[in-house]
Amino acid sequence: MNETQQANVRRPSTRKEVQVKKPVLKRQADPLSLARSLLQQHWGHADFRPYQVPVIKAALEGQDVLAILATGYGKSLCFQIPAMCLEGTALVISPLIALMKDQVDDCQRRYIPASFINSHVTESDKCERYGNLRAGAYKLFYVAPERLESNEFRRVISTTQVSFVVTDEAHSVSKFGYDFRPSYMKIKGLVRFIAEHQTRPPVLGFTATAPTDVEADIVEGLEMKPDYCRVMADPVRPNLAYNVMRGNEWSNLYMVLRSFKPHEGRYIVYTGTRNLAEMLARDAEEDCECETACYHAGMTKAERTEVQERFKRGATPVIVATSAFGMGIDIPNIRGVVHFGIPGSVEDYCQAAGRAGRDGLRSDVTLIHNERGVSLCRFFLDMNNPPWHIYEGLWEWIHDEFTEGQAFKLSGTIIAQRLRLRGCDTSPTR
Numbered sequence: 340m341n342e343t344q345q346a347n348v349r350r351p352s353t354r355k356e357v358q359v360k361k362p363v364l365k366r367q368a369d370p371l372s373l374a375r376s377l378l379q380q381h382w383g384h385a386d387f388r389p390y391q392v393p394v395i396k397a398a399l400e401g402q403d404v405l406a407i408l409a410t411g412y413g414k415s416l417c418f419q420i421p422a423m424c425l426e427g428t429a430l431v432i433s434p435l436i437a438l439m440k441d442q443v444d445d446c447q448r449r450y451i452p453a454s455f456i457n458s459h460v461t462e463s464d465k466c467e468r469y470g471n472l473r474a475g476a477y478k479l480f481y482v483a484p485e486r487l488e489s490n491e492f493r494r495v496i497s498t499t500q501v502s503f504v505v506t507d508e509a510h511s512v513s514k515f516g517y518d519f520r521p522s523y524m525k526i527k528g529l530v531r532f533i534a535e536h537q538t539r540p541p542v543l544g545f546t547a548t549a550p551t552d553v554e555a556d557i558v559e560g561l562e563m564k565p566d567y568c569r570v571m572a573d574p575v576r577p578n579l580a581y582n583v584m585r586g587n588e589w590s591n592l593y594m595v596l597r598s599f600k601p602h603e604g605r606y607i608v609y610t611g612t613r614n615l616a617e618m619l620a621r622d623a624e625e626d627c628e629c630e631t632a633c634y635h636a637g638m639t640k641a642e643r644t645e646v647q648e649r650f651k652r653g654a655t656p657v658i659v660a661t662s663a664f665g666m667g668i669d670i671p672n673i674r675g676v677v678h679f680g681i682p683g684s685v686e687d688y689c690q691a692a693g694r695a696g697r698d699g700l701r702s703d704v705t706l707i708h709n710e711r712g713v714s715l716c717r718f719f720l721d722m723n724n725p726p727w728h729i730y731e732g733l734w735e736w737i738h739d740e741f742t743e744g745q746a747f748k749l750s751g752t753i754i755a756q757r758l759r760l761r762g763c764d765t766s767p768t769r
Contacts, residue, residue: 370399374420381423381449382416390572391417398503399424403542403567405509405557407549409574410693414545415442415669418505422478423451427502430540431481432526434511435666437647439481442507445669446479455481456492469495484511484522487529496529497536504530506561508666509544510686513556527562542567547693548574548686574689578696580703588679588709592619595677595705596626601656604674604702608659609691611680611715613637619679620659627657634660665691671698677705680712683719732763 374395378384387395391413394406398421408414422429433439439455446453454468454477472480472495486492506512506526516523533540542561549557558567575581584591599606608623610616613635620633632646632655643663649655651670658664662683676695682688688706696702736758741747 370424371396373424374399377420377423378416381451387416388413390570393568393570395420397568397570398541398543401541403561403563405544405546405549405554405563405567405569407546407554407569407571409572409576410547410690411576411695411697412572414547415445415507418503418507418543418545419446419451419479422502422505425502427500428472428475428477429479429503429505430496430501430529431479431505431507432484432487433481433507434483434515434520436483437644438507438666439483441669443479443481451479452477453479453481456486457483472499475500484520484525487522487525493529493532496533501533501537501540503541503543504533504561505543505545506557507545509546509557509561510549510553512544512560513549513553516556516560524560526560530562548689550686553686574693576693576696578699578701579692580701581692582703582705584705584707588707588711591707592677592679593622593626595675595707596623599627599629599657599675601627601629604672605650605653605656605670606658606675606677607665607673607691607694608657608677608679609662609664609682610659610678611661611712613661615679616659616661623657623659629657630655631657631659634658634664636661636663662687662691665694668694669697670694672700673697673702674700675703675705677707678712679707680709681706681716683716729758729763732758732761736761736763 371392375386378387390406390408394404394408394417397404398418406414406417408417418429418431431439431442433442433455436457436459439457443453443455454471456465456468460468469491471477482492504526511520512523512526530539530542542563544557544561544563546553546557554569557563584595596608606627608619610619616633616635620631624631632649634643634646638646646655646658647664647668650658651668673695676692678688678691682691692704695704733754736754
């Protein structure tokens, strides 16, 4: 690693903390030498990428690790290789059924014993897989965070040798854990549960983006040790050509669409609304002279699955989509990612841009600026953040009704009702 890369790796202190499960190598060998031999045997690569080495080394040394590696840096390999090096099974918590299926399919193609449990698995298959898990037949076992609350799952885990607890797409802890998917807050409880029956396994978190506040949420939500190892890669990949186009957005868009070369790879065009995605998909099919599809959350699950599978196979080389598309898309030859409008955040932009050029070849990331995109971002900001007078009314109500140190539990609906009784307008209109 160069000096910049070394500066992004935080080494743990020597202070003793809670007991952590010590790695048990499958056979006597230098950990990184064994890891490299597995890399060559199962992936066909001669050596690791620079940022992968400190992550794998720390994991094999039994440290908690937070790896912030942009899409395309090979995060999955950073926990798959250590799982193969050690005795036991790595428990991988993954946010999407399609994502865990893709990763398990990839493992099985590489002759790596892996499996998963989700709501689509039949009862007989579930029993068989749990039996195999108990017997130590898998090196990696994937589950959704909601599975952690199952008593049946916990009974199985209590008698399973767990090498690591891995959280893939770890920013979901911060993004979803407080409301939409509170099961993410159960991960630290699972780690404690395993520690009660065995010893505490190392905790690994992987994400492409994590600003300071999100990192703090991840560390707290996963209950990482204070001296966890943090590895952060430069999010700007040298093979990606970044471009911002101003001026007439429609002329710019059609110019970009005509530059696509579907025979060389695949392309994703992101836009802010479902209607615009459907309209642009029709236009793109004309300009690209190839099959094009749209993807958004308003489509049925079967429709979305079919579009995604055709894109992965290369049968549909161009996708026009909202931000609902893309998590877990591991396709090496995406030659271009286009944003028609402004992404919701810098993190969203980095996540989407990183899907281009995973094979290391030059790929284009283009942002087409337009006022419609700016207005849409402002609209979502307004919808997600109450106006100032509501904050002011809430503060006055708390100040008048409660004393310092007093705890209360009230729903948002009840609080809104009480604010309205005080004359505070809580309607979302501006």
